[in-house]
Amino acid sequence: MSQLNLVLLGPPGSGKGTQGERLQSDLDLPYYATGDILRAAVRDETEIGKDAKAYMDKGDLVPDDVIIGVIAERIDSHEAEDGFILDGFPRTVGQAEALSDKLEELSSRLTAAIVISVPDEEVVRRLSGRRTCSNGHIFHAEFDPPEKEGVCDVCGEELRVRDDDKPEVIKNRLAQYREKTAPLVDWYDERGLLERIDGSEPPDDVYEDVRALMATLRMEEEA
Numbered sequence: 050m051s052q053l054n055l056v057l058l059g060p061p062g063s064g065k066g067t068q069g070e071r072l073q074s075d076l077d078l079p080y081y082a083t084g085d086i087l088r089a090a091v092r093d094e095t096e097i098g099k100d101a102k103a104y105m106d107k108g109d110l111v112p113d114d115v116i117i118g119v120i121a122e123r124i125d126s127h128e129a130e131d132g133f134i135l136d137g138f139p140r141t142v143g144q145a146e147a148l149s150d151k152l153e154e155l156s157s158r159l160t161a162a163i164v165i166s167v168p169d170e171e172v173v174r175r176l177s178g179r180r181t182c183s184n185g186h187i188f189h190a191e192f193d194p195p196e197k198e199g200v201c202d203v204c205g206e207e208l209r210v211r212d213d214d215k216p217e218v219i220k221n222r223l224a225q226y227r228e229k230t231a232p233l234v235d236w237y238d239e240r241g242l243l244e245r246i247d248g249s250e251p252p253d254d255v256y257e258d259v260r261a262l263m264a265t266l267r268m269e270e271e272a
């Protein structure tokens with residue numbers, strides 16, 4: 050069977066992580082969420098974490114040269130030989146070019162870049178109610194509450210509000226998305242790789258659309 054190499058694109062709070070968790074468990078592919086990787090690096094005080102922290106606290110993107118190597122190493126690894134799901138990477142045209150070059154070097158290619166769209170006002174509602182654990186499992190106080198308040202249903206870790214989910218930081222993250230990441234929608238469209246998903250429905254309904262898309266992509270890959 051051919052590789053399934055997927056990118057999840059979309060503004061902050063569009064549901065990339067929520068849909069990515071479901072996809073990972075359905076497809077059994079490695080899932081690389083750059084936000085989670087960077088937050089772990091900050092927590093562990095690695096060199097990358099020290100470089101990234103100030104950018105993340107403000108809602109700015111970390112520089113391309115900090116993040117590109119992190120992802121290149123993972124998609125070059127044995128665990129990604131059947132494919133991968135990338136969440137939050139690429140986020141700039143420079144990162145998209147680096148990913149394309151890396152895949153070419155590996156004689157591989159991207160299957161699809163899936164953009165999940167939601168309006169800005171929905172982003173703010175979602176991020177202000179988001180609760181996450183240190184393992185990256187995601188809940189929402191109103192739309193997707195855990196069974197026991199403050200405790201992750203999956204791993205039992207404490208649930209917290211993310212440091213960058215403060216109103217002024219959310220505003221900057223949206224501005225960064227519009228300026229630096231939204232151009233990737235056209236970039237992938239021009240290369241025939243873009244797939245669009247409406248992220249404004251409830252999570253399970255959005256996932257039905259994602260599953261239908263996966264079935265189509267699989268058929269196309271195997272044709």
Ligand code: AP5
Nearest residue numbers: 061062063064065066067083084111137175179188189252
């Ligand atoms: P990152 O962690 O990737 O943040 P983001 O892209 O802003 O995305 P989010 O994680 O906020 O949202 P999401 O789309 O995953 O939504 P979620 O599923 O959680 O990046 C953080 C920072 O790291 C960046 O600001 C940057 O500094 C740095 N960084 C990361 N990658 C980088 C890169 N490649 N280059 C440079 N810098 C990088 O859902 C949100 C909430 O909504 C949850 O509470 C969820 O339960 C709820 N929800 C989800 N779907 C629905 C639905 N359909 N209906 C109702 N509620 C829903």
